Amino acid sequence: xxxxxxxxxxxxxxxxxxxxxxxxxxYLSTMLDGHIAKVNGTLLRWLGYxxxxxxxxxxxxxxxxxxxxxxxxxxxxxxxxMQGEVGGxxxxxxxxxxxxxxxxxxxxxxxxxxxxxxxxRTTVFDASDRRAYERELLxxxxxxxxxxxxxxxxxxxxxRTLLPPVLPVVPGVQTATHYHHASPFEVGGDFYDLxxxxxxxxxxxxxxxxxxxxxxxxxxxxxxxxxxxxxxxxPDPATVLTNLNSVLIQERxxxxxxxxxxxFGVLAVHPDRCTLTLAAGGHPPxxxxxxxxxxxxxxxxxxxxxxxxxxxxVATTTVHLGPGDTFVLYTDGLIEARTGPxxxxxxxxxxxxxxxxxxxxxxxxxxxxVDLLDRLGNGVEDDTAILAIGVPAR
Amino acid sequence: xxxxxxxxxxxxxxxxxxADSPRAGQLGLDVRTATEGVTVVSVSGEVDMLTAPxxxxxxxxxxxxxxxxxxxxxxxSFLGSAGLAVLVEASQQATRRGAGFRVVAVExxxxxxxAATGLGEVFSVxxxxxxxxxxxxxx
Numbered sequence: 001x002x003x004x005x006x007x008x009x010x011x012x013x014x015x016x017x018x019x020x021x022x023x024x025x026x027y028l029s030t031m032l033d034g035h036i037a038k039v040n041g042t043l044l045r046w047l048g049y050x051x052x053x054x055x056x057x058x059x060x061x062x063x064x065x066x067x068x069x070x071x072x073x074x075x076x077x078x079x080x081x082m083q084g085e086v087g088g089x090x091x092x093x094x095x096x097x098x099x100x101x102x103x104x105x106x107x108x109x110x111x112x113x114x115x116x117x118x119x120x121r122t123t124v125f126d127a128s129d130r131r132a133y134e135r136e137l138l139x140x141x142x143x144x145x146x147x148x149x150x151x152x153x154x155x156x157x158x159x160r161t162l163l164p165p166v167l168p169v170v171p172g173v174q175t176a177t178h179y180h181h182a183s184p185f186e187v188g189g190d191f192y193d194l195x196x197x198x199x200x201x202x203x204x205x206x207x208x209x210x211x212x213x214x215x216x217x218x219x220x221x222x223x224x225x226x227x228x229x230x231x232x233x234x235p236d237p238a239t240v241l242t243n244l245n246s247v248l249i250q251e252r253x254x255x256x257x258x259x260x261x262x263x264f265g266v267l268a269v270h271p272d273r274c275t276l277t278l279a280a281g282g283h284p285p286x287x288x289x290x291x292x293x294x295x296x297x298x299x300x301x302x303x304x305x306x307x308x309x310x311x312x313x314v315a316t317t318t319v320h321l322g323p324g325d326t327f328v329l330y331t332d333g334l335i336e337a338r339t340g341p342x343x344x345x346x347x348x349x350x351x352x353x354x355x356x357x358x359x360x361x362x363x364x365x366x367x368x369x370v371d372l373l374d375r376l377g378n379g380v381e382d383d384t385a386i387l388a389i390g391v392p393a394r
Numbered sequence: 395x396x397x398x399x400x401x402x403x404x405x406x407x408x409x410x411x412x413a414d415s416p417r418a419g420q421l422g423l424d425v426r427t428a429t430e431g432v433t434v435v436s437v438s439g440e441v442d443m444l445t446a447p448x449x450x451x452x453x454x455x456x457x458x459x460x461x462x463x464x465x466x467x468x469x470x471s472f473l474g475s476a477g478l479a480v481l482v483e484a485s486q487q488a489t490r491r492g493a494g495f496r497v498v499a500v501e502x503x504x505x506x507x508x509a510a511t512g513l514g515e516v517f518s519v520x521x522x523x524x525x526x527x528x529x530x531x532x533x
Binding site: 208210211259261281282284301302303304305308309312313332336342344381382 | 440442443444471472474475478479482509510511512513515516
Protein backbone atom coordinates (compact mmCIF):
# COMPACT_ATOMS: atom_id res chain seq x y z
CA UNK A 1 0.00 0.00 0.00
CA UNK A 2 2.85 2.38 0.95
CA UNK A 3 4.57 1.54 -2.34
CA UNK A 4 1.45 2.55 -4.29
CA UNK A 5 1.32 5.92 -2.49
CA UNK A 6 5.00 6.57 -3.24
CA UNK A 7 4.49 5.72 -6.89
CA UNK A 8 1.50 8.07 -7.08
CA UNK A 9 3.50 10.90 -5.44
CA UNK A 10 6.36 10.35 -7.87
CA UNK A 11 3.89 10.53 -10.75
CA UNK A 12 2.51 13.87 -9.52
CA UNK A 13 6.03 15.27 -9.15
CA UNK A 14 7.11 14.00 -12.60
CA UNK A 15 7.67 17.21 -14.52
CA UNK A 16 6.96 17.50 -18.22
CA UNK A 17 10.53 18.67 -18.75
CA UNK A 18 11.98 15.63 -17.02
CA UNK A 19 9.63 13.34 -18.93
CA UNK A 20 10.79 14.90 -22.21
CA UNK A 21 14.45 14.83 -21.28
CA UNK A 22 14.61 11.26 -19.98
CA UNK A 23 11.85 9.58 -21.99
CA UNK A 24 12.44 5.95 -23.05
CA UNK A 25 12.72 7.23 -26.62
CA UNK A 26 14.61 9.97 -28.44
CA TYR A 27 12.93 13.32 -29.15
CA LEU A 28 14.10 16.07 -31.44
CA SER A 29 12.57 19.11 -33.06
CA THR A 30 13.98 20.49 -36.29
CA MET A 31 13.42 23.60 -38.33
CA LEU A 32 11.81 23.16 -41.74
CA ASP A 33 15.28 23.14 -43.33
CA GLY A 34 16.15 20.15 -41.12
CA HIS A 35 18.44 21.91 -38.61
CA ILE A 36 18.07 20.54 -35.09
CA ALA A 37 16.45 23.05 -32.73
CA LYS A 38 15.86 20.84 -29.71
CA VAL A 39 16.95 17.34 -28.68
CA ASN A 40 16.36 15.29 -25.54
CA GLY A 41 18.95 13.70 -23.27
CA THR A 42 17.98 10.16 -24.22
CA LEU A 43 18.91 10.65 -27.87
CA LEU A 44 22.11 12.47 -26.91
CA ARG A 45 23.10 9.53 -24.68
CA TRP A 46 22.31 6.99 -27.40
CA LEU A 47 24.42 8.86 -29.96
CA GLY A 48 27.20 10.06 -27.62
CA TYR A 49 26.85 13.74 -28.55
CA UNK A 50 26.80 16.86 -26.38
CA UNK A 51 23.77 19.10 -26.93
CA UNK A 52 25.85 21.96 -28.37
CA UNK A 53 27.31 19.63 -31.00
CA UNK A 54 23.87 19.15 -32.52
CA UNK A 55 21.56 22.09 -31.78
CA UNK A 56 21.83 24.70 -34.53
CA UNK A 57 24.80 22.85 -36.03
CA UNK A 58 23.52 19.64 -37.57
CA UNK A 59 20.47 18.65 -39.55
CA UNK A 60 18.51 15.48 -38.78
CA UNK A 61 19.69 13.99 -42.09
CA UNK A 62 23.33 14.45 -40.96
CA UNK A 63 22.72 11.87 -38.24
CA UNK A 64 21.64 9.22 -40.75
CA UNK A 65 23.71 6.60 -42.55
CA UNK A 66 24.41 7.27 -46.24
CA UNK A 67 21.55 5.03 -47.35
CA UNK A 68 19.27 6.60 -44.76
CA UNK A 69 20.19 10.10 -45.92
CA UNK A 70 19.32 9.16 -49.48
CA UNK A 71 16.00 7.68 -48.38
CA UNK A 72 15.30 10.78 -46.27
CA UNK A 73 15.81 13.12 -49.22
CA UNK A 74 13.91 11.06 -51.80
CA UNK A 75 11.06 9.61 -49.74
CA UNK A 76 10.84 10.64 -46.11
CA UNK A 77 11.03 14.45 -46.43
CA UNK A 78 8.74 14.73 -49.50
CA UNK A 79 6.18 12.43 -47.87
CA UNK A 80 6.32 14.48 -44.67
CA UNK A 81 5.72 17.70 -46.63
CA MET A 82 2.74 16.16 -48.43
CA GLN A 83 1.08 14.29 -45.57
CA GLY A 84 2.19 16.24 -42.54
CA GLU A 85 3.25 13.03 -40.81
CA VAL A 86 5.26 9.88 -41.43
CA GLY A 87 5.38 6.89 -39.06
CA GLY A 88 7.22 3.64 -38.44
CA UNK A 89 10.14 4.23 -40.81
CA UNK A 90 13.19 2.06 -40.16
CA UNK A 91 16.45 4.01 -40.46
CA UNK A 92 19.98 3.87 -39.08
CA UNK A 93 21.47 6.70 -37.01
CA UNK A 94 25.24 7.09 -36.87
CA UNK A 95 26.61 7.75 -33.37
CA UNK A 96 29.54 10.07 -32.61
CA UNK A 97 31.91 7.08 -32.53
CA UNK A 98 30.68 5.84 -35.92
CA UNK A 99 28.61 2.93 -34.63
CA UNK A 100 25.18 2.47 -36.13
CA UNK A 101 21.93 2.42 -34.22
CA UNK A 102 18.88 0.88 -35.91
CA UNK A 103 15.84 3.03 -35.12
CA UNK A 104 12.18 3.49 -35.94
CA UNK A 105 11.31 7.10 -36.72
CA UNK A 106 7.98 8.97 -36.49
CA UNK A 107 7.74 12.61 -37.58
CA UNK A 108 4.92 15.18 -37.56
CA UNK A 109 4.81 18.75 -38.85
CA UNK A 110 3.74 21.33 -36.23
CA UNK A 111 1.68 24.11 -37.77
CA UNK A 112 0.82 27.60 -36.56
CA UNK A 113 -2.64 29.09 -36.10
CA UNK A 114 -2.74 29.99 -39.78
CA UNK A 115 -1.99 26.40 -40.77
CA UNK A 116 1.51 27.23 -41.95
CA UNK A 117 4.21 24.67 -41.02
CA UNK A 118 6.53 25.84 -38.24
CA UNK A 119 8.76 22.93 -37.30
CA UNK A 120 9.09 19.15 -37.40
CA ARG A 121 8.78 16.98 -34.29
CA THR A 122 10.42 13.58 -34.41
CA THR A 123 10.43 10.61 -32.06
CA VAL A 124 13.12 7.97 -32.35
CA PHE A 125 12.75 4.41 -30.99
CA ASP A 126 15.71 2.10 -30.45
CA ALA A 127 15.17 -0.88 -32.78
CA SER A 128 18.38 -2.79 -31.95
CA ASP A 129 16.44 -5.69 -30.43
CA ARG A 130 14.04 -5.68 -33.32
CA ARG A 131 16.91 -5.71 -35.82
CA ALA A 132 18.52 -8.63 -34.00
CA TYR A 133 15.15 -10.37 -33.99
CA GLU A 134 14.73 -9.74 -37.72
CA ARG A 135 18.21 -11.10 -38.39
CA GLU A 136 17.40 -14.17 -36.32
CA LEU A 137 14.13 -14.59 -38.22
CA LEU A 138 15.95 -14.30 -41.53
CA UNK A 139 18.55 -16.82 -40.38
CA UNK A 140 15.82 -19.22 -39.27
CA UNK A 141 13.99 -18.77 -42.55
CA UNK A 142 17.13 -19.44 -44.59
CA UNK A 143 17.82 -22.52 -42.47
CA UNK A 144 14.23 -23.73 -42.99
CA UNK A 145 14.58 -23.20 -46.74
CA UNK A 146 17.85 -25.16 -46.76
CA UNK A 147 16.19 -27.99 -44.82
CA UNK A 148 13.18 -27.88 -47.15
CA UNK A 149 15.49 -28.24 -50.16
CA UNK A 150 17.26 -31.11 -48.42
CA UNK A 151 13.93 -32.84 -47.71
CA UNK A 152 13.03 -32.35 -51.36
CA UNK A 153 16.31 -33.94 -52.45
CA UNK A 154 15.86 -36.86 -50.04
CA UNK A 155 12.26 -37.40 -51.17
CA UNK A 156 13.31 -37.38 -54.82
CA UNK A 157 16.17 -39.79 -54.15
CA UNK A 158 13.95 -42.14 -52.14
CA UNK A 159 11.24 -41.99 -54.81
CA ARG A 160 13.83 -42.88 -57.44
CA THR A 161 14.82 -46.02 -55.54
CA LEU A 162 11.18 -47.15 -55.54
CA LEU A 163 10.93 -47.03 -59.34
CA PRO A 164 12.96 -48.86 -61.97
CA PRO A 165 15.64 -46.53 -63.42
CA VAL A 166 14.78 -47.68 -66.97
CA LEU A 167 12.41 -50.30 -68.29
CA PRO A 168 13.99 -53.27 -70.04
CA VAL A 169 13.55 -53.58 -73.79
CA VAL A 170 10.93 -56.19 -74.64
CA PRO A 171 11.46 -57.56 -78.17
CA GLY A 172 8.43 -56.94 -80.38
CA VAL A 173 6.80 -54.60 -77.85
CA GLN A 174 6.95 -50.85 -77.17
CA THR A 175 6.75 -49.45 -73.64
CA ALA A 176 6.62 -46.02 -72.02
CA THR A 177 6.24 -44.72 -68.46
CA HIS A 178 5.85 -41.51 -66.53
CA TYR A 179 5.79 -40.57 -62.86
CA HIS A 180 4.13 -37.28 -61.92
CA HIS A 181 5.14 -35.88 -58.51
CA ALA A 182 2.30 -33.92 -56.93
CA SER A 183 4.70 -32.61 -54.27
CA PRO A 184 8.50 -32.48 -54.36
CA PHE A 185 8.62 -32.81 -50.57
CA GLU A 186 6.62 -36.00 -50.10
CA VAL A 187 7.30 -39.54 -51.19
CA GLY A 188 4.22 -40.91 -52.91
CA GLY A 189 3.08 -44.50 -52.80
CA ASP A 190 2.74 -45.11 -56.55
CA PHE A 191 4.90 -47.78 -58.16
CA TYR A 192 5.39 -49.74 -61.38
CA ASP A 193 7.80 -52.24 -62.92
CA LEU A 194 8.41 -54.46 -65.93
CA UNK A 195 10.73 -57.46 -65.68
CA UNK A 196 11.55 -60.74 -67.43
CA UNK A 197 10.18 -64.09 -66.28
CA UNK A 198 11.98 -67.39 -66.77
CA UNK A 199 9.90 -68.72 -69.67
CA UNK A 200 10.31 -65.79 -72.06
CA UNK A 201 7.24 -64.03 -70.73
CA UNK A 202 7.32 -60.71 -68.89
CA UNK A 203 5.86 -59.57 -65.60
CA UNK A 204 4.51 -56.07 -65.16
CA UNK A 205 2.64 -54.20 -62.47
CA UNK A 206 1.41 -50.77 -61.48
CA UNK A 207 -0.15 -49.78 -58.18
CA UNK A 208 -0.73 -47.28 -55.44
CA UNK A 209 -0.04 -47.78 -51.74
CA UNK A 210 -2.39 -46.07 -49.31
CA UNK A 211 -0.79 -43.01 -47.74
CA UNK A 212 2.33 -40.91 -48.21
CA UNK A 213 5.73 -40.41 -46.64
CA UNK A 214 8.02 -42.90 -44.92
CA UNK A 215 5.27 -45.43 -44.09
CA UNK A 216 4.04 -45.50 -47.68
CA UNK A 217 7.62 -45.75 -48.98
CA UNK A 218 8.28 -48.78 -46.78
CA UNK A 219 5.13 -50.52 -48.02
CA UNK A 220 5.91 -49.55 -51.63
CA UNK A 221 9.34 -51.11 -51.37
CA UNK A 222 7.94 -54.25 -49.73
CA UNK A 223 5.19 -54.49 -52.37
CA UNK A 224 7.55 -54.09 -55.30
CA UNK A 225 9.98 -56.75 -54.16
CA UNK A 226 7.22 -59.12 -53.07
CA UNK A 227 5.56 -58.87 -56.49
CA UNK A 228 8.81 -59.59 -58.30
CA UNK A 229 9.79 -62.54 -56.14
CA UNK A 230 6.26 -63.98 -56.07
CA UNK A 231 6.13 -63.79 -59.88
CA UNK A 232 9.39 -65.69 -60.20
CA UNK A 233 8.02 -68.40 -57.89
CA UNK A 234 4.61 -68.65 -59.63
CA PRO A 235 3.77 -66.11 -62.35
CA ASP A 236 0.02 -66.71 -62.34
CA PRO A 237 -1.33 -63.13 -61.82
CA ALA A 238 -4.04 -64.11 -59.32
CA THR A 239 -1.53 -66.15 -57.29
CA VAL A 240 0.98 -63.28 -57.32
CA LEU A 241 -1.57 -60.85 -55.86
CA THR A 242 -2.80 -63.42 -53.35
CA ASN A 243 0.79 -63.85 -52.15
CA LEU A 244 1.23 -60.08 -51.91
CA ASN A 245 -2.01 -59.88 -49.93
CA SER A 246 -0.71 -62.46 -47.43
CA VAL A 247 2.62 -60.64 -47.03
CA LEU A 248 1.01 -57.23 -46.45
CA ILE A 249 -1.40 -58.64 -43.86
CA GLN A 250 1.43 -60.48 -42.13
CA GLU A 251 3.53 -57.30 -42.06
CA ARG A 252 0.72 -55.11 -40.72
CA UNK A 253 1.95 -53.21 -37.68
CA UNK A 254 -1.04 -52.65 -35.43
CA UNK A 255 -2.63 -49.32 -36.23
CA UNK A 256 -1.21 -48.81 -39.70
CA UNK A 257 -3.06 -50.55 -42.52
CA UNK A 258 -0.64 -51.63 -45.22
CA UNK A 259 -2.88 -51.89 -48.25
CA UNK A 260 -2.74 -50.94 -51.89
CA UNK A 261 -4.52 -51.07 -55.22
CA UNK A 262 -2.55 -52.90 -57.89
CA UNK A 263 -2.79 -54.45 -61.33
CA PHE A 264 -0.37 -57.27 -62.09
CA GLY A 265 0.05 -58.75 -65.55
CA VAL A 266 1.94 -61.42 -67.43
CA LEU A 267 2.86 -60.46 -70.97
CA ALA A 268 3.32 -63.15 -73.60
CA VAL A 269 4.79 -61.89 -76.87
CA HIS A 270 3.90 -63.57 -80.17
CA PRO A 271 4.75 -62.52 -83.72
CA ASP A 272 2.67 -59.38 -84.47
CA ARG A 273 0.63 -59.57 -81.28
CA CYS A 274 0.83 -60.11 -77.55
CA THR A 275 -1.39 -61.38 -74.76
CA LEU A 276 -1.74 -59.75 -71.36
CA THR A 277 -3.16 -61.81 -68.53
CA LEU A 278 -4.16 -59.38 -65.82
CA ALA A 279 -5.18 -59.58 -62.18
CA ALA A 280 -6.38 -56.56 -60.24
CA GLY A 281 -7.02 -55.69 -56.65
CA GLY A 282 -9.22 -52.61 -56.42
CA HIS A 283 -7.30 -50.74 -59.12
CA PRO A 284 -8.74 -48.29 -61.71
CA PRO A 285 -9.50 -49.96 -65.05
CA UNK A 286 -6.80 -50.06 -67.72
CA UNK A 287 -7.24 -48.03 -70.89
CA UNK A 288 -7.19 -49.90 -74.20
CA UNK A 289 -6.35 -47.76 -77.24
CA UNK A 290 -6.98 -49.71 -80.43
CA UNK A 291 -5.17 -49.26 -83.72
CA UNK A 292 -8.37 -47.86 -85.28
CA UNK A 293 -8.41 -44.96 -82.79
CA UNK A 294 -11.17 -46.31 -80.54
CA UNK A 295 -10.71 -46.31 -76.77
CA UNK A 296 -12.30 -48.45 -74.07
CA UNK A 297 -11.73 -49.52 -70.49
CA UNK A 298 -10.60 -52.99 -69.51
CA UNK A 299 -12.55 -53.41 -66.31
CA UNK A 300 -11.65 -56.22 -63.95
CA UNK A 301 -14.65 -56.09 -61.59
CA UNK A 302 -14.77 -57.72 -58.19
CA UNK A 303 -11.15 -57.26 -57.16
CA UNK A 304 -10.57 -56.04 -53.62
CA UNK A 305 -7.89 -53.86 -52.08
CA UNK A 306 -4.73 -55.86 -51.45
CA UNK A 307 -3.51 -56.18 -47.87
CA UNK A 308 -6.86 -55.62 -46.21
CA UNK A 309 -8.68 -58.97 -46.00
CA UNK A 310 -7.05 -62.36 -45.41
CA UNK A 311 -9.14 -63.87 -48.22
CA UNK A 312 -9.22 -60.89 -50.60
CA UNK A 313 -10.86 -61.63 -53.92
CA VAL A 314 -8.62 -61.05 -56.93
CA ALA A 315 -10.25 -60.62 -60.35
CA THR A 316 -8.58 -61.61 -63.62
CA THR A 317 -8.99 -60.99 -67.35
CA THR A 318 -7.05 -61.37 -70.60
CA VAL A 319 -6.31 -58.66 -73.16
CA HIS A 320 -5.12 -59.35 -76.70
CA LEU A 321 -3.05 -56.61 -78.30
CA GLY A 322 -2.66 -56.51 -82.06
CA PRO A 323 -0.44 -54.27 -84.21
CA GLY A 324 -0.99 -50.61 -83.31
CA ASP A 325 -2.85 -51.40 -80.05
CA THR A 326 -1.74 -49.77 -76.78
CA PHE A 327 -2.73 -50.65 -73.22
CA VAL A 328 -2.32 -48.02 -70.49
CA LEU A 329 -2.28 -48.50 -66.72
CA TYR A 330 -2.41 -45.46 -64.42
CA THR A 331 -3.00 -44.56 -60.77
CA ASP A 332 -5.92 -42.58 -59.41
CA GLY A 333 -4.08 -39.26 -59.13
CA LEU A 334 -5.19 -38.69 -62.71
CA ILE A 335 -8.88 -39.46 -62.21
CA GLU A 336 -9.14 -37.60 -58.91
CA ALA A 337 -7.70 -34.32 -60.19
CA ARG A 338 -9.69 -31.21 -59.31
CA THR A 339 -11.03 -29.30 -62.32
CA GLY A 340 -13.15 -26.75 -60.46
CA PRO A 341 -14.52 -25.90 -57.00
CA UNK A 342 -16.94 -28.85 -57.14
CA UNK A 343 -15.69 -30.90 -60.08
CA UNK A 344 -13.13 -33.65 -60.57
CA UNK A 345 -11.56 -35.23 -63.61
CA UNK A 346 -13.35 -38.57 -63.88
CA UNK A 347 -12.95 -41.93 -65.59
CA UNK A 348 -15.53 -40.73 -68.13
CA UNK A 349 -13.46 -37.61 -68.81
CA UNK A 350 -10.35 -39.72 -69.29
CA UNK A 351 -12.15 -42.02 -71.73
CA UNK A 352 -13.48 -39.02 -73.68
CA UNK A 353 -9.94 -37.63 -73.81
CA UNK A 354 -8.49 -40.97 -74.95
CA UNK A 355 -11.15 -41.21 -77.67
CA UNK A 356 -9.90 -37.95 -79.20
CA UNK A 357 -6.36 -39.30 -79.63
CA UNK A 358 -5.35 -40.44 -83.10
CA UNK A 359 -4.08 -44.03 -83.48
CA UNK A 360 -1.22 -44.01 -81.05
CA UNK A 361 1.91 -45.66 -79.65
CA UNK A 362 2.81 -46.13 -75.97
CA UNK A 363 5.19 -43.15 -76.16
CA UNK A 364 2.68 -40.79 -77.76
CA UNK A 365 -0.09 -42.02 -75.42
CA UNK A 366 2.06 -41.26 -72.36
CA UNK A 367 3.08 -37.91 -73.86
CA UNK A 368 -0.60 -37.02 -74.33
CA UNK A 369 -1.36 -37.99 -70.72
CA VAL A 370 1.60 -35.96 -69.44
CA ASP A 371 0.27 -32.95 -71.38
CA LEU A 372 -3.12 -33.59 -69.77
CA LEU A 373 -1.54 -33.68 -66.29
CA ASP A 374 0.24 -30.40 -67.07
CA ARG A 375 -3.05 -28.83 -68.14
CA LEU A 376 -4.74 -30.03 -64.95
CA GLY A 377 -1.87 -28.33 -63.10
CA ASN A 378 -2.35 -27.90 -59.34
CA GLY A 379 -5.62 -29.81 -59.61
CA VAL A 380 -3.55 -33.00 -59.56
CA GLU A 381 -3.30 -33.39 -55.80
CA ASP A 382 -1.86 -36.90 -55.73
CA ASP A 383 1.06 -38.58 -57.46
CA THR A 384 0.29 -40.29 -60.76
CA ALA A 385 2.12 -43.22 -62.31
CA ILE A 386 1.54 -44.28 -65.92
CA LEU A 387 2.71 -47.43 -67.70
CA ALA A 388 1.88 -48.02 -71.36
CA ILE A 389 2.59 -51.10 -73.45
CA GLY A 390 1.82 -51.74 -77.09
CA VAL A 391 2.51 -53.65 -80.27
CA PRO A 392 4.12 -51.61 -83.06
CA ALA A 393 1.84 -50.92 -86.03
CA ARG A 394 2.69 -52.78 -89.22
CA UNK B 395 -28.52 -33.89 -29.72
CA UNK B 396 -26.37 -32.30 -32.42
CA UNK B 397 -22.70 -31.83 -31.65
CA UNK B 398 -20.57 -29.81 -34.04
CA UNK B 399 -17.06 -31.12 -34.62
CA UNK B 400 -14.36 -28.44 -34.42
CA UNK B 401 -12.67 -27.21 -37.62
CA UNK B 402 -15.55 -28.22 -39.85
CA UNK B 403 -18.42 -26.41 -41.52
CA UNK B 404 -21.59 -26.46 -39.49
CA UNK B 405 -24.53 -27.98 -41.35
CA UNK B 406 -26.65 -29.05 -38.43
CA UNK B 407 -30.35 -29.78 -38.26
CA UNK B 408 -32.80 -27.98 -40.52
CA UNK B 409 -30.13 -25.63 -41.81
CA UNK B 410 -28.28 -28.44 -43.54
CA UNK B 411 -30.78 -28.74 -46.36
CA UNK B 412 -30.55 -25.06 -47.16
CA ALA B 413 -26.84 -24.70 -46.57
CA ASP B 414 -24.57 -24.47 -49.57
CA SER B 415 -22.39 -27.51 -50.04
CA PRO B 416 -19.00 -26.99 -48.39
CA ARG B 417 -16.29 -25.47 -50.57
CA ALA B 418 -13.18 -27.33 -51.65
CA GLY B 419 -11.11 -28.27 -48.63
CA GLN B 420 -14.10 -28.21 -46.31
CA LEU B 421 -16.26 -30.97 -44.97
CA GLY B 422 -19.69 -30.82 -43.41
CA LEU B 423 -19.99 -33.11 -40.39
CA ASP B 424 -23.30 -33.31 -38.55
CA VAL B 425 -23.23 -35.56 -35.49
CA ARG B 426 -26.41 -36.76 -33.79
CA THR B 427 -27.43 -39.52 -31.43
CA ALA B 428 -30.15 -41.57 -33.17
CA THR B 429 -30.90 -43.93 -30.29
CA GLU B 430 -29.08 -45.02 -27.16
CA GLY B 431 -25.59 -46.12 -28.23
CA VAL B 432 -26.09 -45.29 -31.92
CA THR B 433 -24.38 -42.22 -33.39
CA VAL B 434 -25.07 -40.97 -36.91
CA VAL B 435 -22.39 -38.81 -38.53
CA SER B 436 -23.74 -37.19 -41.70
CA VAL B 437 -20.98 -36.14 -44.06
CA SER B 438 -21.27 -33.61 -46.87
CA GLY B 439 -18.78 -32.24 -49.38
CA GLU B 440 -15.64 -33.85 -50.75
CA VAL B 441 -13.62 -36.44 -48.87
CA ASP B 442 -10.12 -36.02 -50.29
CA MET B 443 -6.54 -35.80 -49.00
CA LEU B 444 -7.31 -32.43 -47.45
CA THR B 445 -10.53 -33.28 -45.64
CA ALA B 446 -10.04 -36.99 -44.84
CA PRO B 447 -8.26 -36.22 -41.52
CA UNK B 448 -11.39 -34.38 -40.32
CA UNK B 449 -13.58 -37.37 -41.16
CA UNK B 450 -11.09 -39.71 -39.50
CA UNK B 451 -11.05 -37.71 -36.27
CA UNK B 452 -14.84 -37.62 -36.11
CA UNK B 453 -15.32 -41.30 -36.97
CA UNK B 454 -12.74 -42.63 -34.50
CA UNK B 455 -14.10 -40.37 -31.77
CA UNK B 456 -17.51 -42.06 -31.99
CA UNK B 457 -16.37 -45.70 -32.08
CA UNK B 458 -16.90 -46.90 -28.53
CA UNK B 459 -17.21 -50.47 -27.29
CA UNK B 460 -20.80 -51.66 -27.54
CA UNK B 461 -21.88 -48.64 -29.57
CA UNK B 462 -22.64 -48.30 -33.28
CA UNK B 463 -21.47 -45.63 -35.68
CA UNK B 464 -23.52 -44.96 -38.80
CA UNK B 465 -21.51 -42.96 -41.31
CA UNK B 466 -24.00 -41.29 -43.64
CA UNK B 467 -22.21 -40.44 -46.89
CA UNK B 468 -25.38 -39.43 -48.77
CA UNK B 469 -24.16 -35.84 -49.05
CA UNK B 470 -20.66 -36.72 -50.26
CA SER B 471 -19.89 -35.52 -53.78
CA PHE B 472 -16.42 -37.08 -54.00
CA LEU B 473 -14.77 -39.98 -52.18
CA GLY B 474 -11.07 -40.24 -52.94
CA SER B 475 -8.52 -42.85 -51.94
CA ALA B 476 -7.74 -40.93 -48.74
CA GLY B 477 -11.43 -41.19 -47.81
CA LEU B 478 -11.49 -44.91 -48.56
CA ALA B 479 -8.50 -45.32 -46.24
CA VAL B 480 -10.49 -43.64 -43.45
CA LEU B 481 -13.41 -46.03 -43.98
CA VAL B 482 -11.02 -48.98 -43.84
CA GLU B 483 -9.42 -47.72 -40.63
CA ALA B 484 -12.80 -47.00 -39.03
CA SER B 485 -13.97 -50.50 -39.92
CA GLN B 486 -10.82 -52.06 -38.44
CA GLN B 487 -11.04 -49.94 -35.29
CA ALA B 488 -14.70 -50.85 -34.86
CA THR B 489 -13.77 -54.54 -34.93
CA ARG B 490 -10.94 -53.96 -32.44
CA ARG B 491 -13.07 -51.92 -30.06
CA GLY B 492 -16.15 -54.12 -30.30
CA ALA B 493 -18.25 -51.41 -31.94
CA GLY B 494 -20.69 -51.55 -34.85
CA PHE B 495 -19.90 -49.74 -38.10
CA ARG B 496 -22.38 -48.99 -40.88
CA VAL B 497 -22.00 -46.93 -44.03
CA VAL B 498 -24.84 -45.24 -45.90
CA ALA B 499 -24.02 -44.73 -49.58
CA VAL B 500 -26.46 -43.48 -52.19
CA GLU B 501 -24.62 -41.29 -54.66
CA UNK B 502 -22.55 -42.81 -57.46
CA UNK B 503 -19.63 -40.69 -56.27
CA UNK B 504 -19.50 -42.99 -53.23
CA UNK B 505 -20.95 -46.30 -54.41
CA UNK B 506 -18.58 -46.46 -57.38
CA UNK B 507 -15.26 -46.29 -55.48
CA UNK B 508 -16.65 -48.67 -52.85
CA ALA B 509 -17.51 -51.17 -55.59
CA ALA B 510 -14.26 -50.64 -57.51
CA THR B 511 -12.14 -51.40 -54.45
CA GLY B 512 -14.36 -54.18 -53.16
CA LEU B 513 -14.96 -52.31 -49.91
CA GLY B 514 -18.70 -52.80 -50.22
CA GLU B 515 -18.06 -56.35 -49.03
CA VAL B 516 -15.75 -55.32 -46.19
CA PHE B 517 -18.33 -53.41 -44.15
CA SER B 518 -22.10 -53.09 -44.17
CA VAL B 519 -23.36 -50.59 -46.75
CA UNK B 520 -26.96 -49.38 -46.72
CA UNK B 521 -29.02 -47.16 -49.00
CA UNK B 522 -30.52 -45.05 -46.20
CA UNK B 523 -29.90 -44.13 -42.59
CA UNK B 524 -33.24 -45.71 -41.72
CA UNK B 525 -32.15 -49.06 -43.17
CA UNK B 526 -28.85 -48.86 -41.31
CA UNK B 527 -30.65 -48.17 -38.03
CA UNK B 528 -33.14 -50.99 -38.62
CA UNK B 529 -30.27 -53.38 -39.32
CA UNK B 530 -28.72 -52.37 -36.02
CA UNK B 531 -31.96 -53.04 -34.15
CA UNK B 532 -32.29 -56.51 -35.64
CA UNK B 533 -28.70 -57.38 -34.78
